[in-house]
Amino acid sequence: MKIIEKIKTNKSIDNQTEIQKICLDKLQSTPLPNLKSEQWRLSNKSKLSDFLDYSVNEKDPKFDTPFPKTSQSTIRLVIGENCQINLIKENFAIKQLSEDQLVKYIKEQISCFDQNENWSDLLNLSLNCAKNTLGLKISGSEIPPIEIFSHASSNTLNAKTLVICLEKDCDIDLLQVNLGKDNSSLSQSTFFFLEENSSLNHGVVSYGENKSNLLNSLNVIQQKNSEYNLGSLHYKFSYARFEIRIKQSEGNAKTNIKGMQISKKDEQISTYTKIDFNGPNGFLDQINKSLADDKSHAIFEGSIIVPKIAQKTNASQLSRNLLLSNLTQIDTKPQLEIIADDVKCKHGATISQLNEEELFYMRTRGITLTEASKLQLSSYFQEIISFIPVSKDRWDLLDILLNEN
Amino acid sequence: MQSKMKESDPILEVENLYASTDNLPILKGVSLTVYPGEIHAIMGRNGCGKSTLSKIIAGHPSYNITNGDIKFLGENINSLEPEERAQSGIFLGFQYPIEIPGVSNLEFLRVSTNARRKFLNKEELDTFDFEELVKEKLEIVKMDHAFLSRSVNQGFSGGEKKRNEILQMALLEPKIAILDETDSGLDIDALRIVASGIKKISNAQTGIILITHYQRLLDEIEPHYVHVMSDGQIIKTGESDLALELEKKGYEWTDNFIKEN
Numbered sequence: 267m268k269i270i271e272k273i274k275t276n277k278s279i280d281n282q283t284e285i286q287k288i289c290l291d292k293l294q295s296t297p298l299p300n301l302k303s304e305q306w307r308l309s310n311k312s313k314l315s316d317f318l319d320y321s322v323n324e325k326d327p328k329f330d331t332p333f334p335k336t337s338q339s340t341i342r343l344v345i346g347e348n349c350q351i352n353l354i355k356e357n358f359a360i361k362q363l364s365e366d367q368l369v370k371y372i373k374e375q376i377s378c379f380d381q382n383e384n385w386s387d388l389l390n391l392s393l394n395c396a397k398n399t400l401g402l403k404i405s406g407s408e409i410p411p412i413e414i415f416s417h418a419s420s421n422t423l424n425a426k427t428l429v430i431c432l433e434k435d436c437d438i439d440l441l442q443v444n445l446g447k448d449n450s451s452l453s454q455s456t457f458f459f460l461e462e463n464s465s466l467n468h469g470v471v472s473y474g475e476n477k478s479n480l481l482n483s484l485n486v487i488q489q490k491n492s493e494y495n496l497g498s499l500h501y502k503f504s505y506a507r508f509e510i511r512i513k514q515s516e517g518n519a520k521t522n523i524k525g526m527q528i529s530k531k532d533e534q535i536s537t538y539t540k541i542d543f544n545g546p547n548g549f550l551d552q553i554n555k556s557l558a559d560d561k562s563h564a565i566f567e568g569s570i571i572v573p574k575i576a577q578k579t580n581a582s583q584l585s586r587n588l589l590l591s592n593l594t595q596i597d598t599k600p601q602l603e604i605i606a607d608d609v610k611c612k613h614g615a616t617i618s619q620l621n622e623e624e625l626f627y628m629r630t631r632g633i634t635l636t637e638a639s640k641l642q643l644s645s646y647f648q649e650i651i652s653f654i655p656v657s658k659d660r661w662d663l664l665d666i667l668l669n670e671n
Numbered sequence: 672m673q674s675k676m677k678e679s680d681p682i683l684e685v686e687n688l689y690a691s692t693d694n695l696p697i698l699k700g701v702s703l704t705v706y707p708g709e710i711h712a713i714m715g716r717n718g719c720g721k722s723t724l725s726k727i728i729a730g731h732p733s734y735n736i737t738n739g740d741i742k743f744l745g746e747n748i749n750s751l752e753p754e755e756r757a758q759s760g761i762f763l764g765f766q767y768p769i770e771i772p773g774v775s776n777l778e779f780l781r782v783s784t785n786a787r788r789k790f791l792n793k794e795e796l797d798t799f800d801f802e803e804l805v806k807e808k809l810e811i812v813k814m815d816h817a818f819l820s821r822s823v824n825q826g827f828s829g830g831e832k833k834r835n836e837i838l839q840m841a842l843l844e845p846k847i848a849i850l851d852e853t854d855s856g857l858d859i860d861a862l863r864i865v866a867s868g869i870k871k872i873s874n875a876q877t878g879i880i881l882i883t884h885y886q887r888l889l890d891e892i893e894p895h896y897v898h899v900m901s902d903g904q905i906i907k908t909g910e911s912d913l914a915l916e917l918e919k920k921g922y923e924w925t926d927n928f929i930k931e932n
Contacts, residue, residue: 622733626753627768628783630754630756631779632757633779633782634754637782638754641771641779642771642774644773647773649772
């Protein structure tokens with residue numbers, strides 16, 4: 267109830283939006299997620315409580331990103347910073363969704379919410395005001411890469427919402443960066459709607475600082491013949507929870523997901539995915555890698571739902587986990603729920619340590635154990651990092667950040 | 672030839688070496704001395720301890736030396752880490768070279784070469800200088816430049832992996848190279864390329880230990896000494912004709928030798 271009171275008494279939310287009111291109403295009945303439910307039972311209660319402990323902030327924190335802007339053509343948007351865009355070119359258009367369109371779209375989404383499963387979204391939308399919501403409608407081809415930043419400021423709880431509709435035949439590369447600050451919480455909810463024949467190469471890079479927390483929820487609806495590719499990386503958060511919900515609404519769509527989470531110290535980083543095939547001939551190739559060190563806790567829970575209508579679905583989900591310490595905890599549960607009888611679905615999980623024979627091979631070439639371990643770890647990352655649509659310069663930056671680990 | 676070699680100090684001395692893994696004794700008193708310019712061949716049945724001996728000399732952490740010494744250039748190296756042994760000039764060519772997905776072969780070779788160069792007080796090479804050096808060494812094993820951009824050994828055929836091992840040997844310029852069944856899985860042409868590469872790299876200052884099952888590699892590279900191993904011991908040492916005799920008579924002949932002794 268504390269969070270409800272906090273939202274209600276937040277002076278900056280004097281004029282609650284329609285969306286805020288709807289979500290707040292829903293939250294009244296479930297102020298906190300059911301911590302005994304499958305989706306939340308492994309969540310660290312004290313860390314979740316820390317997440318909610320900060321006061322709600324709607325002011326624009328100072329934006330200070332280490333991501334260099336390397337290309338003139340890249341479009342960079344920062345949610346909350348008077349983010350306005352209306353770009354109409356010969357081959358493409360990026361238009362801001364009007365408030366009515368945005369409200370209509372989000373209301374449609376809310377109507378499908380499961381109170382417990384979408385608790386992060388309900389929290390996000392009840393906290394968020396119009397200023398921290400970015401809605402875009404994108405059409406055309408040869409669109410320059412887009413970068414969208416969400417960031418928190420110290421000692422506050424920040425909520426950012428992103429809604430993007432990709433029109434028919436549209437094809438884009440989009441990098442989303444979520445930045446945590448010292449002692450902060452960031453709630454990020456993202457909604458994508460991919461129309462027929464559209465394609466989205468989506469990168470999510472989330473990294474925090476000391477005692478920063480993140481609730482990152484991603485909701486994707488794919489129409490037929492659309493392709494959604496996601497490469498993600500989450501690290502340096504005291505508590506981070508990445509929820510991915512993808513619905514292939516008519517089947518005949520393609521989804522590729524390559525995710526990576528790195529946890530150290532006493533951090534808890536988790537990824538929950540739900541892929542819903544709602545039509546035939548759907549395709550999924552998913553790999554989630556975690557690297558867990560010290561006393562950290564890495565969680566992966568994935569579910570693939572293949573109802574009777576989703577015949578000829580071809581889906582694969584693999585969870586690979588690397589344990590670097592004997593105090594680390596890893597929980598992984600890839601799951602299939604299959605009703606259709608003509609499908610090809612597989613899932614698997616591995617938990618291992620650094621490969622001793624690879625290390626010995628490198629050492630017999632004069633490479634020290636530390637260097638060999640670094641090389642091995644960077645090769646473990648590479649499959650995922652190379653899937654994130656970022657330019658070479660950003661690659662170098664990611665390398666530096668990862669080498670700090 | 673033999674006496675000339677022995678005018679200098681030995682490169683490698685294995686003295687009454689006993690070793691085990693998981694409390695299982697594998698080596699039971701192996702002694703072997705290699706002088707500069709010498710080529711030694713070690714033959715023996717599967718499981719007799721040949722590969723274990725090579726791994727122990729290279730410093731594999733899974734094996735414990737329970738007795739005896741390994742001396743390299745006069746210094747006891749029993750407690751040295753594998754990378755320290757490699758940097759100082761011990762090279763192990765693997766029977767099954769390890770694949771390292773995601774690590775570029777070129778970068779791996781450059782890091783390895785620079786580690787050795789650093790030990791030799793030579794200037795470390797940047798990417799461009801290294802490319803020049805590696806281009807020259809690729810010729811030795813007739814390898815295509817395209818192999819450098821792949822991950823280490825990933826997607827390489829058996830022969831390509833072995834050639835990559837010899838390329839590494841050429842770049843690291845070791846004092847002693849222990850080549851563990853480098854001939855296995857090679858067709859006749861690949862065997863000749865690998866053998867010719869080994870001959871080009873070896874010289875009067877280096878030592879080579881060839882671990883093999885077959886005479887065919889020794890037809891290409893004639894050893895000065897042939898040792899036969901059985902049950903963790905060297906049971907017979909001879910010159911190159913010992914390998915021919917072994918080829919003719921088979922390992923049962925060595926069983927008889929053990930009984931006789």
